[in-house]
Each structure stands twice: as structure tokens, then as C-alpha cells.
Amino acid sequence: AQKVTQAQTEISVVEKEDVTLDCVYETRDTTYYLFWYKQPPSGELVFLIRRNSFDEQNEISGRYSWNFQKSTSSFNFTITASQVVDSAVYFCALSGLRWETSYDKVIFGPGTSLSVIP
């Protein structure tokens, strides 16, 4: 079965602090996608990143960075120098990576609510 765990339910940091959001996943698939989404108070899902299971390179995009470690089934997300606008719920997610079948539903973690205090 596929499962995504985000152990941190809520995190509060003071502006300009760095913060890491943890994500651990379970899957029997050998190939899969991992994602992070941001959900601001307005409710939409904002896509942040997609990672293929065969690409373990870490990625940096501005103040955001992601650490993918297949050995520990983790895909952690770090925000450097946090800002008030980063306050949102962040979801880690997993889906299959298959050619034709539609058995590729996205499995979301429970989310981590991040509050950045000015």
C-alpha cells in the first residue's frame, strides 16, 4: 500500500528562520513520483516540485530546497530565511509512474501547517 507521513502537524517559526518539513513515504512501486504542494488560506493547491524516483539529486529553487533520500524513503523540504508569505499548509504527495494505466492516483500526506511569525 502507498502511504505518506508528515509527522509535523504544525510548525511555528519566526521570520528569517530556516525550517524543514519532513516527509516519509511508503510504496511497493520501484518507480514513482514525489511532490510537494503549498495550500494557502485561499485553498488552491500550488505545485512546488515533482521528483522522479530515479532522480535522487537534491534541488534548490530560490529559498526552497528539497532533499530526496531513497534509502530512508524521505523527501524533506527546507525553506531558508522564511517569510510571512510562506505561511500555509504544505502537503507531500506520492503517485505511481506508469505508462498507460490510470492506477496512478496521488496519495497525499496529512499536511504540515506552517506559521511564520513576523
Place this chain on the structure above:
Amino acid sequence: EPEVTQTPSHQVTQMGQEVILRCVPISNHLYFYWYRQILGQKVEFLVSFYNNEISEKSEIFDDQFSVERPDGSNFTLKIRSTKLEDSAMYFCASRAGGFYEQYFGPGTRLTVT
């Protein structure tokens, strides 16, 4: 950049009424999905749809729910007789064939009173 659109953005309905949530997937996409997020909870898969039929559905997707692609552009989710617990944000998603990820729409917030 092409995007998935959903209408309405917010719908209020009375318990027992039928509602239809509408989605326009990205035009060349082949696979379509609905997800649900009850307030404060995680996003959950409801159903996937390919080649004009349901491919997979979750245990949430009971007989009160149905999906349809009535024309070449729309993808709809119908709830026949809404219950209070159907109040949630409903997200539509679509993807192209091959190794591509799903693109999510902005969601429809359904409130059942």
C-alpha cells in the same frame, strides 16, 4: 500555460439536493480525476476516469457519486443527494498519456447546509 479550470468556485446547496461540479481539463489530456478535501484534512482520491469509463474509485465514491465527460471538454462530478458530510473542497485533475504528472484545478468549495 494551459490549466485546469473548475466552476463554480463556491457552491452552497441544501441537504438532499443534487449538485454538479464542473471541470475543464487541459485539452490534450487523457486521464481525469476528482479529489476531495474536507476542511482541515488531507486531500483524498475519489475517482479516476479514462476512455469514457471509471478506472479506479475509492471507498468514498459510493452510489451517490457519478462522473461524466459529456462532451470533448467538460468533466463533471455529480452528487445525487448531498449530505452535510459532503461539504468539502473538490479538486479536479488531469494528465496526458505517458509519464506525466497530474495538473490540479483551483477547486470548488461545496457547502451543504
